[in-house]
Amino acid sequence: MPQVRSINQLEIIANNIREDIIRMLVHAGSGHSAGPMGLADIFTALYFDILKHDPKNPNWSERDILILSNGHCVPVRYAAMANAGYFDRKELLTLRQLGSRLQGHPERTRLPGLETTSGPLGSGLSQAAGIALAHKMDNILHRWVYVVIGDGETDEGNIWEAAMFAANNHLSKLIAIIDRNNIQIDGPTEQVMPLEDYRAKWEAFGWHVIEIDGNDIEAVIDACAMARAIVEKPVAIIAHTIPGKGVDFMEYDFHWHGMPPNPAQAKEALHELRTLGGRIRSEHE
């Protein structure tokens, strides 16, 4: 079990994870920036407060399951795992290199602690539902299955097949955290393929929906606590995040979806992140 940390401590960890993401991406020379930066608060909340897990025993049979469905955001997961003690932070700089355990998109068989292999979008919710159903069949009531999904990813039909299936099977141990950052590769989601009324869609599919500011760590922790109290229905947490969060020139700009910073930009980003220290919210909201 993770130790209980204050929100202020968690915000500092989130900032460290953002710095690691920038360092990884500039070193790799390719990869996605906006999504991982926007998800840093959610992954900090998950790995440092919400999840029941053991970094020294990634396959612990009592652990909660965390699936990253939008695999391109995996730098944030690698950075969170390294900061949580799954492996040495030095290994982060091997991202996307030949022979690395840190593949460009996550591969379960290469790195202990990853629950699935993902990248092609739309299949994480089904796998989470399958695990939750297996647990339900075995009457395992104390393990939750969390799955992080991108909002653009929910263009995929596979997601809605899974949404129907999870509600039909009353998979109340399944908690989907949807990264509602409003961007995808070709532009804003509402221009590429509108998702609204997003909440109503999930509710119509039989889910309990909670909407939060996904860059507010306390809100993420509270929402997951509320979600765990829901019985009979799976829960969708629509987490509104700022893509590129923490670096001014990246925020809200969809061009940063699939692009890494160059060395000069990385220097600027790291400078900005460092000066934030424990004052993330006061300077950026």
Add this chain to the structure above:
Amino acid sequence: MSNPPAPHKDVARDTLSLEPLRAGFGRGLERAGHIYPNVVAACADLTESTQMHLFKQSFPERFIEMGIAEQNLVTVGAGLAAGGKVPFVSSYAAFSPGRNWEQIRTTICLNDRPVKIIGSHAGVSVGPDGATHQMLEDLAIMRVLPNMVVIAPADSLEAEKATLAMADDPRPNYLRLAREATPIITLPETPFHIGEALLLESGSDVSLIATGTMTYHALMAAELLYKDGIEAEVIHVATIKPLDSEVLLKSIRKTRAVVTAEEGQIIGGLGSAVAELAAEHCPVPIQRIGMRDRFGESGEPEQLLKHFGLDATHIRMAAHAVLSDKEKES
């Protein structure tokens, strides 16, 4: 002419009874349910067609209805496997693995989860439903995937044995089934092991290498060839991947003439697999019986098999052709 050779110990001969492959699967899955508590079954709205209803009746709490959602079928399967289950997931082969190939590739093969994909109603012998439902490319698209084991049984008896073997196999598996009743050519004591080809007839002139229900036609062709004065070796390849290269190469080196037979596209299927093996280790004249880069159409199963040249007559003609090529070479 001498008397025909005695029937091989693994081949049924006299009065062949008929049963669809899928019936054997249904029985095998129900039996597997009793033996392996972790076996579960999921189906995309075709429970009776794919014969999963037998399992469902015995183990209702271990059966999962998916609705018409093949992408979800295999990805939930990957999740069930992650949760410690051995999931059998079934639909028609045209839809699974036809529709959900990428999900199978990423969440089952690359992710290395032991999901058992059951593709029923494969081949032109689906009949009147026509080309949309006659899956001919399944062997090709499954064979090309790393980690995937591909199995096409010869009859319902072998399908039952294959199902039990799959329940105990730690790898992702694909099992190809057919709709129509076809002859039961193996015996209860005929061995089945994943990865092993079965020598059904010994001969020194030509190797007839077949998979699925075409093995029956290959045996018939061997009888016709015997009357032509040709001794054909018949090998049944139930496991297309991993291919039993040892048994196949031994035969190919001996006969130096090969005919392959399958009820699917010759591009990418068994014919390709055998041709690739021979090309690398022992190039010999080869003819491939199968669908020749075209789709099927509506018709009665027997009519269609004949129309597309998927029968003993065509295997026999192909054998004569490779023998003539072999003669020219020597």
